[in-house]
Amino acid sequence: MPRKRPVRVGIVGCGIIAQRQHIPSLLRTKEAEIVAICDKDKALLNSIGSRLKTNKCFSDFSQMLSQEELDLVDICTPPHTHPELAIEAAESGCHVLVEKPAALTLEEFDRIAAACTRNGVKLCQIQNKMFEPVVMGLMQQVESGDIGEVVGVDIKVLSRRAAELAKNADHWYNDLPAGVFTEILPHPIYLAQAFLGTVDPVGVCVKNAHRNQHARSEVIKIILEGRRGVGVISYSGPATKDKTIIDINGTRKNLRVDLWNSAKVEYGMGGISRASRAWENLGQCLSLLQCSAGTTISVLTGRFHSGHFTIIKRFAESIRDGTDQPVSIEQAREVIRVLESITEMAAPDKATREV
Numbered sequence: 001m002p003r004k005r006p007v008r009v010g011i012v013g014c015g016i017i018a019q020r021q022h023i024p025s026l027l028r029t030k031e032a033e034i035v036a037i038c039d040k041d042k043a044l045l046n047s048i049g050s051r052l053k054t055n056k057c058f059s060d061f062s063q064m065l066s067q068e069e070l071d072l073v074d075i076c077t078p079p080h081t082h083p084e085l086a087i088e089a090a091e092s093g094c095h096v097l098v099e100k101p102a103a104l105t106l107e108e109f110d111r112i113a114a115a116c117t118r119n120g121v122k123l124c125q126i127q128n129k130m131f132e133p134v135v136m137g138l139m140q141q142v143e144s145g146d147i148g149e150v151v152g153v154d155i156k157v158l159s160r161r162a163a164e165l166a167k168n169a170d171h172w173y174n175d176l177p178a179g180v181f182t183e184i185l186p187h188p189i190y191l192a193q194a195f196l197g198t199v200d201p202v203g204v205c206v207k208n209a210h211r212n213q214h215a216r217s218e219v220i221k222i223i224l225e226g227r228r229g230v231g232v233i234s235y236s237g238p239a240t241k242d243k244t245i246i247d248i249n250g251t252r253k254n255l256r257v258d259l260w261n262s263a264k265v266e267y268g269m270g271g272i273s274r275a276s277r278a279w280e281n282l283g284q285c286l287s288l289l290q291c292s293a294g295t296t297i298s299v300l301t302g303r304f305h306s307g308h309f310t311i312i313k314r315f316a317e318s319i320r321d322g323t324d325q326p327v328s329i330e331q332a333r334e335v336i337r338v339l340e341s342i343t344e345m346a347a348p349d350k351a352t353r354e355v
């Protein structure tokens with residue numbers, strides 16, 4: 001493609017994540033343009049088509065590929081549909097951006113990756129939380145050595161929205177290999193990998209809180225053995241709101257990020273006197289004020305970019321300008337490998353559970 005013209009995008013799947021993140025991000029990205037949309041649900045397709053003022057609306061994916069000249073297919077459908085759609089897109093010569101999890105098994109992922117390599121197109125899995133401003137800042141601070149060596153990472157995910165959706169017996173979450181866990185866990189897995197390097201799950205504990213008759217399990221804790229330290233992932237469905245907290249333990253200091261509030265505090269430095277405890281509290285108050293003010297200003301001035309916006313923009317740039325893609329195939333493959341291991345360990349006969 002000639003350099004510098006926007007990447008021509010076809011979106012497949014116009015549901016929640018397409019409407020909340022992909023479409024708004026693509027509309028704001030000068031490196032890309034939405035050329036066509038596809039969804040099996042014709043009523044939804046027409047309503048999104050009229051909002052986008054386009055008549056390039058397809059209920060059949062193959063027709064979209066054959067009738068439109070696309071550079072990139074953006075896959076926002078449920079995970080079990082990803083392999084077939086991604087392989088067909090690659091076989092038609094389109095680069096592939098796919099929502100997490102790109103596949104439900106390593107075997108499926110490798111088939112997608114092989115199709116992309118065979119056809120000379122790029123493959124990128126959405127790992128949006130790595131590109132949230134507060135997480136990018138955290139990664140920079142850790143990489144600079146400011147906290148010393150990383151020895152542990154704890155990631156806590158509270159997810160009311162997903163747990164609510166899973167209450168509907170017909171929702172596709174309930175057909176995933178580990179139910180709602182399969183939907184949520186890719187995020188804490190790639191976040192843990194970003195700080196610990198390669199990780200392997202060594203213990204899984206599952207608890208059913210009996211609040212959701214359809215979800216098999218609602219609470220899970222996973223212990224990860226990482227190249228650089230130990231990690232713990234906790235997911236809790238019965239929560240009053242969505243939240244992700246990342247705790248990084250270093251040899252010099254510790255950091256805690258509240259991803260939803262874009263807030264970061266440092267803790268565990270200095271002496272043990274009463275005065276240093278008071279200073280630590282004061283320092284945390286100041287950090288929270290600073291984060292709140294900074295985020296408010298960047299939202300009000302339109303400079304706040306969601307993780308989805310940044311990853312989509314960078315992937316479009318990588319196609320248009322030949323720059324590195326934001327998430328490599330190897331990084332995405334590692335997420336699917338760990339997700340598959342956790343799924344096996346969380347199976348009803350294997351996980352330690354208290355019911």
Ligand SMILES: NC(=O)c1ccc[n+]([C@@H]2O[C@H](COP(=O)([O-])OP(=O)(O)OC[C@H]3O[C@@H](n4cnc5c(N)ncnc54)[C@H](O)[C@@H]3O)[C@@H](O)[C@H]2O)c1
Nearest residue numbers: 013014015016017018038039040041076077078079099100
């Ligand atoms: N990165 C994130 O933060 C995040 C958040 C939510 C969802 N997701 C991911 O996004 C994907 C979609 O999730 P969602 O919540 O938007 O789902 P959704 O059910 O709201 O939307 C999916 C849409 O895909 C359409 N569809 C399904 N199969 C299709 C096919 N073969 N051809 C055309 N259209 C098809 C459905 O009609 C539906 O409109 C999933 O992989 C999910 O894990 C990611």
